[in-house]
Amino acid sequence: MALEEPARTLTALGYTDIPALSPLTYPGRPVTAPALLHHGELHALPVDGALDDVIKDRTPVLAVGSNASPAQIAYKLTRLNLPVSVPMIPVETHGIGIGCSAHIGRNGYVAAAPYEAPGERRTLVVTWLDDTQLKAVDATELPNYRRVPVPDAPVPGLQLYVSEYGVLTDPETGGAPRPGGGDQAALLTALMALSPALRSLLGPTPADWVRRAAASPSLRERGTLLLRETGLRATPWPH
Numbered sequence: 001m002a003l004e005e006p007a008r009t010l011t012a013l014g015y016t017d018i019p020a021l022s023p024l025t026y027p028g029r030p031v032t033a034p035a036l037l038h039h040g041e042l043h044a045l046p047v048d049g050a051l052d053d054v055i056k057d058r059t060p061v062l063a064v065g066s067n068a069s070p071a072q073i074a075y076k077l078t079r080l081n082l083p084v085s086v087p088m089i090p091v092e093t094h095g096i097g098i099g100c101s102a103h104i105g106r107n108g109y110v111a112a113a114p115y116e117a118p119g120e121r122r123t124l125v126v127t128w129l130d131d132t133q134l135k136a137v138d139a140t141e142l143p144n145y146r147r148v149p150v151p152d153a154p155v156p157g158l159q160l161y162v163s164e165y166g167v168l169t170d171p172e173t174g175g176a177p178r179p180g181g182g183d184q185a186a187l188l189t190a191l192m193a194l195s196p197a198l199r200s201l202l203g204p205t206p207a208d209w210v211r212r213a214a215a216s217p218s219l220r221e222r223g224t225l226l227l228r229e230t231g232l233r234a235t236p237w238p239h
Contacts, residue, residue: 023214034090035089037086063127064113064124094119096117099112099178103227106214110187197229
């Protein structure tokens, strides 16, 4: 009897958290090896020349937040009835740090955003999107983010989304960018500790924050203004 293929569904592989639906799980679980997200399954990709055929005619976009999570990408495309077939490949990057965008997103969380960090190296996921997928993902990022070319890119034509609001800084480190892409509940707790007005508006708990912010554009706008009024906003990515 032939052996059964191992389960490759996102659920079976442990990619169960969708940050858009469960904001405190942001940024979700990223892929750690070259993979093809295909109709709710994750398949290993070759790392040699055979990969060229898979990524042909697609735009490479670097993910610093939840777009590195196959569960989040699958959700974004599936809800628009678009084909879910996306190569996702980790690459080593240089000069890019991950901070926190100085705004509250439509799902209630404070999302990650890149900033210039000369000398910094990290591995980030590249999603390879066809034209239709790219327009769909653009729509989930605009107007809070814009897509720009990556300087000194490790992949030809690589782009990424940068925040129009800049990134949050951390007074405890002398105003350096606050690290992003980590524990969302811990981040929101820290922000509320710095700003009693934010805690009064959206707290007292992280669960309260994301629930209230996701339900109300006006609360998100007021909360974003409070973030900026605290003086924790760093310079946006250069145009």
